[in-house]
Amino acid sequence: MDRLRELLENSSRQTWIIIGLSLTTIIAVGILLLGNRPTASTQPELASSALISGSESLASTSSAGTTSQTSVTTTMYVDVKGAVKQPGMKKVESTMRVIDAVQLAGGFTSNADEKQVNLAQKLTDSQVVYIPKHGEKVPTSAAGTPAAGGGAGTESQAPQVNLNTADATELQQLDGxxxxxxxxxxAYRQEHGGFKSADDLKNVNGFGDKTLERLRPQIVV
Known part of the structure; x- marks a missing residue:
């Protein structure tokens, strides 16, 4: 009887040990499987990251396309004449201005009167850029904005202002x-009954010899 009881106790002990090992194995496998499984929150983050990356790529492509369109320039030729150190035909870009053409021509000479020229004017193809000398009479078309046209020497006269009939608005069209x-x-016209000649303009306060010479091509009486 004692032997039988001992055998039963050993058998029961082994059975519990086997059961305990099996449970431990199952739990360990379950933990490993749960650890390797991607969480639900990770997938949306990955998807969101991919969408953001795609949007940034599209925005970058669009920006690059806009920049390339904006930076397009056209090659042109202008003829620089007058008081510059190296007159002649110059190759320019459509984004350049009169001052750039003057610099390509070596800059102004010592007797250049650059104040009569609109140096900020944008260049056009086949334009004639004329820089006058001090004391030189320059047509209105070349005084404010250098003459522009299909060939050299083609300068159109601007409409002249009559000192005896022009109103205040028309008079302000004169240079300066x-x-x-x-x-x-x-006031001078009303007080003296009008201008007898262009030289009478010197009798108006603020108009001297130099101003008259500059305005002479622009006025009539």
Whole structure:
């Protein structure tokens, strides 16, 4: 009987040991499987990251396309004449201005009167850029903005202003004449019964010999 009881106790002990090992194995396998399984929160993050990356790529491509369109320039040729050190035909870009053409021509000479030229004007193809000398009479078309045309020497005269009939608005079209100077011209005309000649403009306060010579091509009486 004692032997039988001992055998039963050993058998029961082994059975519990086997059961315990089996449970431990199952739990360990379950933990490993759960650890390797991707979580639900990871997948949306990956998807969101991919969408953001794609949007940034599209934005970068669009920006690059816009930049390339904006930076397109056209090659042109202008003829630089007058008081510059190296006159002649110059190769320019459509984004350049009169001052750039002057620099390509070596810059101004010592007797250049650059104040009569609009140096900020954008260049056009086949344009004639004329820089006058001090004391030189320059047509209105070349005084404010250098002459532009299909060939050299083609300069169109701007409409002339009649000192005896022009109103204040018309007088302000003259080079260097603002509202105050226009009022002075009107006051002189009313007081003296009009201008007898262009030289009478020197009798108006603020108009000297140099101003008259600059305005002479622009005025009539």
């Amino acid at each position: 004449v603002g509202e105050k100077k226009a009022e002075k011209i009107l």
